[in-house]
Structure formats: C-alpha cells, structure tokens
Amino acid sequence: MRLTTLLLAALCATAPAADPAFWKQEWPETDFSKTSVQSWVEIMSGGPPKDGIPALSDAAFIEATVETRIEGPEPVITVALPGTRPRAYPVRYLTWHEIVNDTVGGVPVAVTFCPLCNSALVFDRRARGRVLEFGVSGKLRHSDMVMYDRQTHSWWQQALGEAIVGELTGTRLSQLPSWMESWDQFRARHPDGLVMDEPGWNRAYGRNPYRNYDSASRPFLYSGEPPPHGIPALMRVVRVGDRAWPMDRLARESRIAEAGLVIDWQPGQASALDTERIGAGRDVGSVRVRNAAGADMAHDVLFAFAFHAFWPDGQWMLGR
Template identity: 65%
Template sequence: MRRGLAGWLAVILLLSRSAALAEPPFWKTEWPNTDFSIRAVESWTEILSGGPGKDGIPALSDPVMVPVVQADLPDTAPVLTVALDGQPARAYPLRYMTWHEIVNDRIGGVPVTVTFCPLCNSAIAFDGRLNGQELTFGVTGKLRHSDMVMYDHQTESWWQQALGQGIVGEMTGQALTQLPSWLEGYSQFRKAHPDGLIMAEPTHARPYGRNPYERYDSSDRPFLYSGEMPPDGIAPLSRVVRVGDRAWPLARLAQAGRIEEAGVVLSWQAGQASALDAGEMAQGRDVGSVRVRDAQARDVVHDVMFAFAFHAFWPEGEWMTGAR
C-alpha cells in the first residue's frame, strides 16, 4: 500500500469524484428501496464509494462448516472465533472473510452476522435479531471513515460496521447486539476447541489466502480516509483493543502480556499472523491474539481495530496508554 506521488494523486481524484457523487439522487438509482430521508450522518460526503457497487463484494449466507480436524490451514492463519453457550465454537478464517466481509450464519437457532472490514481491521460478530425481526446483511460497497457500510436485506437500510448502528434509512438509530468473539491463530482455535467447526472454503472464484492489501498495516495513512488522526503521535494504522469507548494500544498489551484495568482483564499471546501484512496472509508477521475477560473470567465484547478508526468513531474515547 505504499504509494508514490502519482498513486496518491489518483486517490485524491477518487475522493473528489466520490464526494461529488455522494448525493441521494445518484444513490437512489442503485438503492431504490432505501429511505434516504432518514439519516444519522451530518453530510452525505462522509460516505464514499470504495470501488465495488452493491453486492460487488458478495456476502455469504449459510456457510458450510466442517469439523476443525478436517481443515488444513497454516497454524498462524487468522480466524475469528465465535463461541455461543451450548454450541460448538466456530471459526471464520480471514482468508475468506477478506473477500466477502460478511457471513450470515445461524448458530443453534440464533442468526449471527460475522463481519470483517479489512481497511479498519475490525472483526465483529452481531446477533441478527432486532425488535423481534431477523436481519441478514450485505455489503454496500460504500465506506465511511474508511469503514465498511453494510445494509440489511429486509429494509435496505445502511449500517456502520464498526458501530453496529443504522446510519441511513428506516433502521437509522437502531443498534445491533455485538456477540463475544475474538481473533486468533488457527492452531490456537484447534487446540482450544478440538470439537469446533470451521468455515469451509467458499465456492466463489477468489484467490483465497492472498492479501489484496499487502503491507497495508505498515502504511503511513489509511486508505480513503480524510478525518482527524489519533492524538499524541499514535500511529493511525497501529492496532488497539477497543472495549466500549476505551482503547488499549496492542503494543502495550503485547509487551505486558496481561493488563488488568477498568474492570477487565486483557491478555495477549503470540500465534496469529497479521491478515494485512504479507501477500500470503498466513505469512504475515505475528501480531498475537487477544482475549478480554471480566472478573468472573467471562468473555467481554471487544474489537481489535486500527487506531484511526477508534478515533473516528469514538472521538471522545479514552486512550489507555498507561501514561501518568
């Protein structure tokens, strides 16, 4: 993702063009069922085209799950783990999620939407139930603060992935319930859940295992982002562990191994490759795996995202840098 001057000029032109097109009359052609009269965004220019159109990045539904012992992935291949009470844990490899970004699944009768936004490194699982209705989701192809904008198939309202909140349309102001989930290496999942299930390779024609954002997490600036950068010299593409409106720098946690603060216990161990480093995803540098638990050792909802995204969506959030 390192660009010369010509590359950045192309990005600036794309930003300008996207902003010019960021008007409901244009979008209504593609989104005739979305109610653009209701919105939570201050300006339409906050939402940019990421390139693909509606469903250009195809979300998956009802994925094939196989016993983890049948999988053949590199030990450090990153997976998003979802473990609901009374159900075998499920692993969703980022080698597939990177190319689909959303998986609509059902775990023990519970509709679950699993999401991954590569540009923010945000991997979150949501309960698909809302006010007595079951929702499933697709990819709009739009970005806001470089984060994926999803849409629900039922009302075609737009949702901010990092927040799990409706931002345009009938569902504006509604919020999905985030489920406990965490990123870890495939070997770590296999050892912890020998009876677990893992998503099988989809049938789409995609170069699964390749990272289309090579070296992105060592870039100087985020892609298609013009917002304010994090404070105190925090690198915008450094990872942070977000719990509510607090963010712990991953580098701090990795150095300490364990941090107990603000009512939660954060732990780190090596064993997970960065999905956004090397061209072959499993060959990315080891960024380690994070767990967040409460005083009763129960998993706590969290996200490991880039610092710029935390600052964009929680501008008044607390940075847990350990500085006094």
C-alpha cells in the same frame, strides 16, 4: 493486487458527489430522508458496487480436525456461544466476503470483517422484531465498511453496529463476544470445533489483496484527524466500549487488569494485512478480553484511526 493499484482504482470510483439523489438510482428502496450522518461527504464509494463484494448466507462447516488448507498462524474469528460447538471463521475467506450471515445455536449472527479498519465484529441479526440479512454496500465511512440489510435496505456502520441511513436509522445491533486468534490456537483450544469450509467462489483465498496495508503511512480513504498521543494511525488497539488499549502496550505487558477487565495478549497470530500470503504475515499476537468473573467480553481489535473517528471522545488506556 498491489495496494497502490487498489488505492488508485478506488480513488477514481469516488468521483460521483456524495449526494443521495445520485445514490437513489442504485438504492431505490432506501429511505434517504432518515439518517444520522451529519454530512453526506463522509460516505464514499470504496470501489466495488452494491454486492460487488458478495456476503455469504450459505456457509458450510467441517470438522476442524480435517481442515488442511489453512496455515497455522492465519487469523480466524472464533464464535463460541454457550451450549454450542465453537466455530472458526477464517479471515482468508472474510477478506473476500466481509460478511457471513449464519445461525449458531438458534441465534442468527452476522460475522463481519472490514479489512481497511481490521475490525472483526459479530452481531445478533435480530432487530426491531425481525431477523435481518446483511450485504456489503460498497460504501465506506471513515474507511469503515457500510453494510446494508436486505429487508429494509437501511445502511449500517460496521464499526458501530448501528443503522445510519434508512428506515432503521438509530437501531443498534447487539454485539456478541468473539475474538480473533490463530488457526493453531483455535485447534489447540477446541479440537472438537468446527471451521467454515471454503466458499465456492472464484477467489484467491489465502492471499491478501491489501498487501503492506497495516504498515502504510496513512489509512485508505480517510481524511479525518490522526489519533492523539502520537499513536500511529494503523496501530491496532483493543476497544471495549469507548476505551482503547494500544496493542504495543499489550504486547509489552502480556496481561492488563483494569477498568473491570482482564486483557491477555499472546504471540502466534499473523497479520492478515501484511504480506501477500496471509499465513506469512508478521506476528501481531492474539487478544482475549474477559471480565473479572472470567466471562468473555464483546470487543474489537481495530486500527487507532478508526477508534478516534468513531469515538472521538473515547478514553485512551495508555498506562502512564
């Protein structure tokens, strides 16, 4: 589907007012009396209904050495928890499913990807003494995916890992270290690793339904302020906490050591939001974030507009 068609379809889907009374028909088990959202107008339909984008909870894995369908430059989300075999979650699958509920080394995790913000985050699914299973609500806030948990039907902001509507409002998930890199880079670093197998859904895996999105002039379903300092809204930035490093600076310098972090950039990863075939996307590079002791740090590589929307007082690390 071309981006223009996608935009028109979703714009039509936002016709119902941002009103919990309307949403209760679809979400009878969600407690709308509890919320941290200042204005319901911030939450919109992204087009698909609840579970219209099917999250996965039964992903299978195969040896990285036998996988032949994934092109070398394609992005994967790498999860390498201590004492476990590294796992690659290909973005070619997450583009169509957005959430994978998994368990790695006994840790229940949610591997998430919001294409509209380029936000790839991995969370520990344990909260308030229970293990949650997440689905895709079909709602967006500041163009970012709103997840929901199947236990309490609370709504969660993917970019924040925080419940924003429902019983668990204010609860935050623990983000786990992970990173996006190319399939080639994963295989070279982890020849003994595992890769998520192709799901059994009828989807055009390997195709990008958001063609040319990350070179568009404006974000999808976003009416907030543009980023400051003249930074393009759809430039990728590396976020750690409330700090953001623009990707063009990282590409120039290759390594940045500041704020107690070492951030490395290397070429070789294709954009998942450029050409129709993900593996043919332009090279946007891969980022690894570590602390001074060399330990991997939880971070995100998201679009600049999304950082500004969720961290309006955040610090821009411009290096000037």
